[in-house]
Amino acid sequence: MIHKSVNEAKKGTSGCGSSAQQQQHIKQQEQGEMMKQALKKIKNKLFVLSGKGGVGKSSISSNLAVSLAKKGFKTGLMDVDLHGPSIAQMFGIKDMLNMAPGDKQLLAPKQVMDNLTVVTIQALMQDKDQAVIWRGPAKTGMINQFVANVDWGELDFLVIDAPPGTGDEPISVAQAILDAQAIIVTTPQEVALADIRKSISFCKTVKLKTLGIVENMGSFKCPHCNESIALFNTGGGKATAKQFGLNFLGSIPFNLEVVKSGDSGIPLLTEATDNEFAKNFETIVANITKQL
Numbered sequence: 001m002i003h004k005s006v007n008e009a010k011k012g013t014s015g016c017g018s019s020a021q022q023q024q025h026i027k028q029q030e031q032g033e034m035m036k037q038a039l040k041k042i043k044n045k046l047f048v049l050s051g052k053g054g055v056g057k058s059s060i061s062s063n064l065a066v067s068l069a070k071k072g073f074k075t076g077l078m079d080v081d082l083h084g085p086s087i088a089q090m091f092g093i094k095d096m097l098n099m100a101p102g103d104k105q106l107l108a109p110k111q112v113m114d115n116l117t118v119v120t121i122q123a124l125m126q127d128k129d130q131a132v133i134w135r136g137p138a139k140t141g142m143i144n145q146f147v148a149n150v151d152w153g154e155l156d157f158l159v160i161d162a163p164p165g166t167g168d169e170p171i172s173v174a175q176a177i178l179d180a181q182a183i184i185v186t187t188p189q190e191v192a193l194a195d196i197r198k199s200i201s202f203c204k205t206v207k208l209k210t211l212g213i214v215e216n217m218g219s220f221k222c223p224h225c226n227e228s229i230a231l232f233n234t235g236g237g238k239a240t241a242k243q244f245g246l247n248f249l250g251s252i253p254f255n256l257e258v259v260k261s262g263d264s265g266i267p268l269l270t271e272a273t274d275n276e277f278a279k280n281f282e283t284i285v286a287n288i289t290k291q292l
């Protein structure tokens with residue numbers, strides 16, 4: 001069903017006439033019911049977002065999902081960055097998603113490790129380099145299908161990786177998953193902070209509970225002299241959290257291994273546990289889970 005939707009959205013077919021509209025309406029009602037049923041089985045929905053691109057949303061979503069899965073929580077990771085999906089690359093997913101066994105209507109999310117399954121648009125496209133050129137309704141429809149038509153099963157956590165900004169995708173998630181809780185990611189410099197102030201306002205407007213702010217790429221330890229360098233300034237995430245009365249969840253240093261691991265398809269936390277990145281990340285996970 002989702003494979004078909006991807007093809008239809010690419011062609012822009014939507015049907016016409018009143019009977020087509022009626023059918024569409026019935027389909028939407030059915031889908032709404034399926035979404036409700038699917039969401040009932042998922043205890044916590046964590047929505048990772050930011051006003052800005054390139055601040056580390058996908059890296060943090062991936063590592064957060066891995067960390068939760070390693071702790072024994074049944075975890076799903078849903079990539080709703082339809083125009084710039086990174087999750088397939090970060091987990092080395094190359095093949096297409098299959099249908100779930102036994103039920104022709106549902107798609108099987110990709111099992112990437114024990115306790116962790118993933119869905120991304122990238123695993124639904126034949127041509128991985130093809131641009132997704134969709135308008136709002138097609139994007140909303142796809143995100144709804146990511147919930148309704150995927151066999152997520154019983155989950156402790158669903159981590160949702162958003163595109164930058166406050167456009168169609170975050171709005172669709174906020175409307176579809178009313179109990180989603182936001183984790184806002186920023187880098188410390190003012191140009192990023194200006195954008196996350198919009199994310200904070202977005203969450204308030206659409207009534208998404210915000211768990212707090214993560215500051216990414218705050219400091220960098222020089223591999224030659226071991227001195228700490230504030231690449232993009234430092235402390236901006238914490239100051240913004242304080243300004244808006246939000247929790248500061250923690251900061252993650254700039255670490256060259258994050259880049260390598262993201263490109264190689266194995267998120268850093270899958271293997272490494274004894275470094276500054278892993279330690280700081282653990283603090284963040286603890287600060288998230290203690291609020292749930």
Ligand code: ADP
Nearest residue numbers: 053054055056057058059253254255258259262
């Ligand atoms: P976003 O999803 O916000 O666009 P990504 O997670 O794709 O951001 O990160 C953008 C780039 O920055 C990627 O190449 C990623 O590997 C890198 N990156 C993210 N976080 C860190 C970090 N803490 N240290 C070093 N590089 C990072």
Ligand code: MG
Nearest residue numbers: 057058081086
């Ligand atoms: Mg991303």
